[in-house]
């Protein structure tokens with residue numbers, strides 16, 4: 001398969017922090033429409049890998065190709081424009097704005113300073129807000145101030161803000177942290193829906209949740225890939241049990 005057949009092709013990726021290789025010659029391919037979950041012990045390099053893909057951290061070596069474009073030389077904002085959306089562990093929403101406004105300001109046309117100043121809430125934007133609000137279970141909360149939402153709802157709102165940009169690759173770091181059991185279930189269903197027409201990479205520690213959502217699981221350890229495949233396969237891999245699941 002050529003690199004272009006994948007949503008994302010990471011090859012030989014390396015990053016060193018003061019000589020310590022947090023990511024060590026890592027190769028990883030993500031299919032279009034795939035929901036990949038990355039698991040592994042603390043310090044394995046999972047967050048660093050997402051940082052390298054979105055451009056928060058610069059690679060020391062190797063390649064990251066997205067839609068046939070080499071990303072490693074591009075700035076973070078250029079990667080966003082290409083269609084990469086990243087959600088961090090802590091939700092970064094505008095607490096004083098309503099759910100509607102949070103989604104509205106995330107619409108790509110309003111993103112530049114000049115665009116934001118002269119930004120008019122067109123029918124097109126309203127329609128998009130409605131679609132996304134339904135997708136993230138917040139259609140009945142459009143007028144609610146974001147600060148008043150539950151922790152889980154805030155996480156959904158942030159996913160919604162990314163969806164407003166219609167990213168082709170979505171990177172989510174521990175999306176169910178702090179959620180209730182019901183919210184977790186709803187998030188599993190949400191993630192399964194939004195990986196149509198886009199690839200999604202999720203870092204997660206909750207194995208029940210991983211089982212529910214993963215198409216394929218990648219296990220990282222010491223900056224490298226320890227195992228990869230179906231949940232069943234990696235769960236029964238002695239190496240994975242040894243460094244991660246057995247603890």
Ligand SMILES: Nc1ncnc2c1ncn2[C@@H]1O[C@H](COP(=O)(O)OP(=O)(O)OP(=O)(O)O)[C@@H](O)[C@H]1O
Pocket residue numbers: 017022040041042043044045046047048049
């Ligand atoms: N900017 C940095 N400078 C120095 N060391 C770093 C930096 N970022 C990450 N590291 C180190 O790289 C290693 C990998 O960290 P990373 O946060 O990617 O692991 P992780 O798999 O996401 O762990 P966790 O499950 O705890 O979030 C750790 O040893 C961490 O201390």
